[in-house]
Each structure stands twice: as C-alpha cells, then as structure tokens.
Amino acid sequence: MKSLIFLDVETTGLSSKRDRIIEIYMLKVAYEGDVEEYHTFINPERQIPGFITNLTGITNADVADAPTESQIAKNIRDFIGDGVLVAHNLSFDRRFLAAMFERNHCQPLPSGGIDTLGISMRLFPKLCIYPKGEGSHKLKNLMYHFHLDRDFANSHRAKDDVLLLVQVYRHLEKYAKGQLPYTYPRAMTHGCPRCGSAMQLIESGGKRELVCVKGSGCSERLVV
Structure with a gap:
C-alpha cells in the first residue's frame, strides 16, 4: 500500500505560472502507521504581496534566508516519492507543485490523488x-x-x-x-x-x- 501524503502550500498568488510557493507542509502516513513530516519556507525570489502576508502572516523576512525552489525542489519531490497526494482542493496544490517540478527538471508527480x-x-x-x-x-x-x-x-x-x-x-x-x-x-x-x-x-x-x-x-x- 502506498503512503498518503497530506499536504498544503502557501503561495504568492493564484497563478502557478506567475506565482511561487512560499511554504509547504507535508505529512507522510505509511500504511503501517509510520508518520514523517516535511516543512520548509521557500524564497520566491520576489516580493510577497501585502494581501498574502495579511492572509498567512508570512513576511518577506520569513523567506529571506529560506532555500529557493531550485535548491529544494528535488528534496520535496523525493519526499513525495510514489505516495498518494491528499489535499483540500487538490488541483490547486498539484498545479503549483507540477509547475515547480517542471521548471526544475524533476520527475513529474504521481497521477491521481485524493x-x-x-x-x-x-x-x-x-x-x-x-x-x-x-x-x-x-x-x-x-x-x-x-x-x-x-x-x-x-x-x-x-x-x-x-x-x-x-x-x-x-x-x-x-x-x-x-x-x-x-x-x-x-x-x-x-x-x-x-x-x-x-x-x-x-x-x-x-x-x-x-x-x-x-x-x-x-x-x-x-x-x-
């Protein structure tokens, strides 16, 4: 049985082409019950809009020393592995992850999800x-x-x-x-x-x- 990857991303906006992920948290739950977590801020290499800071509390200072997506994308993809993605409005999270992996020449996401x-x-x-x-x-x-x-x-x-x-x-x-x-x-x-x-x-x-x-x-x- 494949692991379930519960995840959520915070972003600089709604467009997976123009905007970038600034925070990701994932919880990997194996069929046997083992649990692993992964969390990181990501430096979007652009300013975070004020309305995003007001919504999430994430500031430019929070991401200033965080890794860029080119530095962290492979680690995120490796953590997901062949697990089953679980999210609320999954298509949003998938779009941003898929765009990041494509830009950084990572393996595509597994198909499907919950x-x-x-x-x-x-x-x-x-x-x-x-x-x-x-x-x-x-x-x-x-x-x-x-x-x-x-x-x-x-x-x-x-x-x-x-x-x-x-x-x-x-x-x-x-x-x-x-x-x-x-x-x-x-x-x-x-x-x-x-x-x-x-x-x-x-x-x-x-x-x-x-x-x-x-x-x-x-x-x-x-x-x-």
Missing part, C-alpha cells in the same frame, strides 16, 4: 454553512460540521491546515464507508427541503435554526 473538497461535495451536496464557517465546503466549515478542534479556526498556515485536513479526511472516510451515521437533519447536508438551496445555521438566544440562504426567495426555517 481531494477532500470533492469528496465533501459528493457526500454533502448542500452542506450547511455554520457560524464563521466561510463557505459550505471549506476546511473551516467542515471543522464546525464534524465538531473538530477549533484551534485551527483562524489559521492560514500550511501546517495547521494539514493537521485539520487529516482530521477531516478521517471523518469523511468513515462517512463514506458507512461507519458514522448521518445524525444531522437532512437539510444540513442536502439543502433546503423547499427549494434545495444551502442552509445556514443561526444561533440566537439559545435557539438553533437552519435558515435558507436564498433569502427573500424562500422563507424556510427549521429548528434543530
């Missing part, structure tokens, strides 16, 4: 938007849905995102295998029973209600 975002969307087509969840299928919203450790709620750093990703993956796996019951009202995972839109959890005065996000177009409210 995208927890896609799994969540298939299992829970209209996942409820929780308080401060910021979108129905984001990692943070899944954290609220599964009642996971909220220490990661305000983090946008690679390591914290990966540690949360591992917990989310384990819960999704149990749901997919039928090992966890669907104990939530169906509206929390499949949307408003009247119009099919996602619903938002509203907590006020000790009462919890699911409110259709369609707003004026649908007045459905369910007490949970």
Whole structure:
C-alpha cells in the first residue's frame, strides 16, 4: 500500500505560472502507521504581496534566508516519492507543485490523488454553512460540521491546515464507508427541503435554526 501524503502550500498568488510557493507542509502516513513530516519556507525570489502576508502572516523576512525552489525542489519531490497526494482542493496544490517540478527538471508527480473538497461535495451536496464557517465546503466549515478542534479556526498556515485536513479526511472516510451515521437533519447536508438551496445555521438566544440562504426567495426555517 502506498503512503498518503497530506499536504498544503502557501503561495504568492493564484497563478502557478506567475506565482511561487512560499511554504509547504507535508505529512507522510505509511500504511503501517509510520508518520514523517516535511516543512520548509521557500524564497520566491520576489516580493510577497501585502494581501498574502495579511492572509498567512508570512513576511518577506520569513523567506529571506529560506532555500529557493531550485535548491529544494528535488528534496520535496523525493519526499513525495510514489505516495498518494491528499489535499483540500487538490488541483490547486498539484498545479503549483507540477509547475515547480517542471521548471526544475524533476520527475513529474504521481497521477491521481485524493481531494477532500470533492469528496465533501459528493457526500454533502448542500452542506450547511455554520457560524464563521466561510463557505459550505471549506476546511473551516467542515471543522464546525464534524465538531473538530477549533484551534485551527483562524489559521492560514500550511501546517495547521494539514493537521485539520487529516482530521477531516478521517471523518469523511468513515462517512463514506458507512461507519458514522448521518445524525444531522437532512437539510444540513442536502439543502433546503423547499427549494434545495444551502442552509445556514443561526444561533440566537439559545435557539438553533437552519435558515435558507436564498433569502427573500424562500422563507424556510427549521429548528434543530
């Protein structure tokens, strides 16, 4: 059995051609249970935009003495080996890694991988938007849905995102295998029973209600 490589990258922007990885954290989990971690900052050889620093907390000073991608790409590729990549919105991380490996003449990534975002969307087509969840299928919203450790709620750093990703993956796996019951009202995972839109959890005065996000177009409210 191949190892699972849970990973997350922080970047200078959204374009894998123009932008660069500035931080990567990977957790390799072998079938036998052995765990290895890999973390590094990467000097992008360009300025980190202010909005990225505001989002991640990573500054130009943090990466000033870090290795450049030409110095570190082979080490990253060797760590991945033939493992199975696991990420939330895997296509984003794959694009940046693939571009870096191509620029530095490294072996291409293994094909395939596991995208927890896609799994969540298939299992829970209209996942409820929780308080401060910021979108129905984001990692943070899944954290609220599964009642996971909220220490990661305000983090946008690679390591914290990966540690949360591992917990989310384990819960999704149990749901997919039928090992966890669907104990939530169906509206929390499949949307408003009247119009099919996602619903938002509203907590006020000790009462919890699911409110259709369609707003004026649908007045459905369910007490949970």
